[in-house]
Amino acid sequence: MEGGVTEEQERRPETPAEANGATAVFVVLGKQLKLLRERAGLSQKEFGRLVGYGPDQISAMERGVRTPRPEFLDRADELLKADGLFREVIPQVEEAMTKARTRHPEWYRSYAGMEAEAVELHVYANQAIPGLLQTEDYARSVFGQRRPFLSEETIEKRVVDRLSRQQVFDRWPPPVVSYVLEEVLLDRPIGGPAVFRDQLRNLLRVGGLRNVEIQVMPIRCTEHPNLDSAFNLLVPKGYAQVAYLEAQGFPQLIHDGEEVRKIADRYGIMRAMALSPLESRSLIAQKLEEL
Template sequence: MGSRAVGRDHNGVRAVAYVTDVREQRPETPAEADGTTELFSALGKMLRLLRERKGLTQKEFGQMVGYGPDQISAMERGVRVPRPEFLEKADPLLDAGGLLMEVIPDVEKAMSKARTRHPEWYRSYAALEAESVELHFYANHAVQGLLQTEDHAQAVFAKRRPFLDEATIERRVADRLSRQQVFERRPAPIVSYVIEEVVLDRPIGGRRVHADQLRRLLRVGQMQNVEIQVMPTAVEEHPNLGSAFNLLTPKGRGQVAYTEAQGHPRLITDPEEVRKIADRYGIMRAMALSPSESRKLIEKKLEEL
């Protein structure tokens, strides 16, 4: 069993954050946990067929429903979960005759099962991430999961040691992409990133994949509720030479932190420990390039590829 850290939340209630040994409790993705991959794959094929019958490109259809072509592509391949509100919009636009509306209860049920059958450590984090009004991330060696393109995520999981089989890679990529729907929530959460410059220089997946990844950073950084800042490698001082971390503020609750080192996840709820991490993050934001300066640096690195 894993060890535990005991503290109190912002209301003074005793809280326990478990440090789970993943060798004892292997993390699963929602798709792995409940077998929803087949459902979303079939639904994706249905969407593609209906779109093509209407003579629409992925870009054209995406503009009609407020999604990008890469998001439409991911849904049609079954690696991104089509949200109920998307299906409600798509049904009349694709002349589906209520077919897409009919599957909404099945989609909601599958999404619910994925959440409830997740391992406890990840279930706690995923639930907090999905409901948070503020999300802040520090990335020191890799692009954070919510920012990854599909090809980048594919390359990350394909090179993981020990090797994963193809089916597992596909499921984990699908899960990672489905989490990115946090950006589409309304009201939109406040999101910020501090990314080490070295992350922008590491061409995971090769030149083409890396270029697409940099373009995604630029796209997400343009969102009104998102700020991306780059920490230059040349800085002579740094307040956090430890691991990457996430800071989440669930609606109506106190801020929590999440870290993961060598596959060992930790959800931190102790207010004093969270405060120290938040303080370090604030210092890093002050030291990093501004969002506009960061954008210029990313654009420069993209041009140099």
């Protein structure tokens, strides 16, 4: 649901990390991780399986575009026989994470900050797979198709931003997350068949997490309480539920309790009308097989 950017937004630093150079910590750490993984004779997929991450996530960490969490560094140090190399830098990484915060344009940072610490997150999507569920290649395809065109540098920054948000799934305790996806999203192969196959596999992977429920709103459904735009509902830590909407690049963060209640009411009705998480998983697997 992230919109376009102005020329001014393209020029300025995307994040506090970029402004103060903290990003370099992640880049150097990523190079060391890749070197030791390859010395151990492990592919990204094999190593990811050992530490509980997907190959896309390992790739992002090795390129310095995803922040490795302390527990990951501790496990990587043990598996790759790094002799304390990764454990020793945990304090520096935590400090860099504090400085970097979220990698988003200024207009989006208020929402992104709440999302990163939310205790609940609920999403309705009707145009594209939501950002937190996107693979790297799918995200790059989405940004590459924007009009007016984004520069290659801006596209890569937007992909990094999107991947960095997905660390919300790595938190403990994890947030309660749910999605209602229109079935048409499973039939629109953005990026082409190969990219979309990986995207469907990622839906199955994330949907398999204990704290995540993905439900599909079937096309055959003859009634619908929200024939309007997509939206996000979240409960920030220590605060009341808020809603986030975006139309044609114009974001709106809604705090008014009555307005949020109306959106939450529609979402509840949609969850009741959609396929169950188990039925939705079967449908996604079927779409993957047919692609």
